[in-house]
Amino acid sequence: MKTGKTGLELIKKYEGFYSKPYLDPIGIPTIGYGATYYPNKVKVTMKDKPLTGKEASELLVQMLKVYENQVALLVTKPINQNQFDALVSFTYNLGATNFGKSTLLKKINVNPNDPTIRQEFEKWNRAGGIVLNGLTKRRKDEAALYFS
Structure with missing residues (x-):
């Protein structure tokens, strides 16, 4: 399975687009739509060059392949899109x-x-032990999508 349009839009909504590297809520260098590393496994640094929107979208699609494969390996029951x-x-x-x-x-x-x-x-709404409103909303939206 590949991530569908609805899933991609959900991820983009909550990750947000950042052309330049920034530190996420727990201090990890991040770029684009929440990428902390590149497809070649090199970690994002605060000195990395900015990305265009197109580059960030392409990076996200590339990175999602890893997570799609992990979900496919871990989930043993049939699930829908x-x-x-x-x-x-x-x-x-x-x-x-x-x-x-x-x-x-x-x-x-x-x-x-x-x-x-x-x-x-909904239990997974903390970063660094602190409840974050954005994560609370994201988990509710993920659960709503899961049950839609």
């Missing part, structure tokens, strides 16, 4: 390690339609 898109957004934001050890994944792998999955998304 909206569920896949929501999980790719979640994994892009939090990483496959966090997704892989989450109760969210455990519940999906038992029953992808379990209504308590919504609450599992």
Whole structure:
């Protein structure tokens, strides 16, 4: 599966576009639509050259392949496009390690339609131990997409 248009728009909405490198809420150099590294595995630095909108979109699509593959490997039950898109957004934001050890994944792998999955998304709203409104909204939107 590949991320659909709805999933891509959700990720772009919450990551936002930044042409120049910036420090994310926990101090990690980031560029474009939330990229912390490039397809060649080189980490973003604060000295990297700015990206155009087109370059950032292309980088996002390239980077999503990694997260799409991770979701496909970790989820053992059949899921639909909206569920896949929501999980790719979640994994892009939090990483496959966090997704892989989450109760969210455990519940999906038992029953992808379990209504308590919504609450599992919403638990992941902190960065550096601090609840962030943007993450709270993102998790609600991911859960809504997952169940749409």
